[in-house]
Amino acid sequence: MKVEVLRNVFAKNEHAAQNNRRAFDERGILCVNLLGGAGAGKTSVLEAVLPILRRQARLGVMEGDLATTRDADRIAALDVPVVQLLTEGGCHLNATLVEQGLKRLPLGDIDILVIENVGNPICPANFDLGEHLRLSVLSVTEGDDKPSKYPLLFRNVSAVLLTKCDLLPHVRFDIAAVTEDLRRLNPEGRIFRTDLRTGQGFGDLADWILSHRRRPA
């Protein structure tokens, strides 16, 4: 017999993501999921923006990696509570891994939780973690073809961070074409241009994140 089903394949992950979101909402925590390919500059973005955010909010970070605690060590050096989630070969975080990680963070003392996903432009974009904001990081050194090659990474995101913009004169990156591609994929999404050399863009990014702060339910 034929059985009509029509259900989301990732229903189990969606369920866990909703549980996470409920846990955040009960405590008034804003959760940000930071995505991007390996080397896009996700951890460096955190090192630049967390010191600005912490002036107005209590922070927590979850670091997703295949191996090593190097990223978590960099965040711990900023004196921000951090847990390292090791996927041991898995190429993305899922909501259940995050749920387990939440048990190791002082949630009552956190206003903004940032989850840095595994460096990978494809798989992580498929998994809702329960976040309120999804931020994609694209460095200009990766090339301007990335929105066309990895559209999901840029489609359902709240904002795109273009990083390493100080290198624009030295790389082939047509920023007008990328902006146009991003607009087509995601007309509502914000675009921030950043570079670590001058600190450009990180103040605006921090203000934008802070404007989404939540209150306990």
Next chain:
Amino acid sequence: MHEFSIAEALVTAAEGEARRVGATRITRLHCRIGALRQVDGDLLREAFELARDGTVCSTAELTVERTHLQADCPACHTSFPIIDWQWNCPTCGGRGENAAGGDELELISLEAEVPDEG
């Protein structure tokens, strides 16, 4: 490699449906996967063959229906799929907008053997 996660989730979903309708065997899973999911068909099939082992789906076939991101042409109101990042309307050459879909990831239906079906 999110194909294995998808294959496992498909088998788990089918197992749940099999329990619901009292099926002893699932012979086919029909799913819909959008191009934005960047699922490799061969990898998914391999992953599915591993994931189905020892379950009610152990002999099931997997049918995958593909969808694409769709855009509207503001000039002639044609809706067309975005393939190879071509945003120009195939009818009039206008630039597509209002992109939608292409991110489907759904189990649509199953073919199941149910003992008391008669």
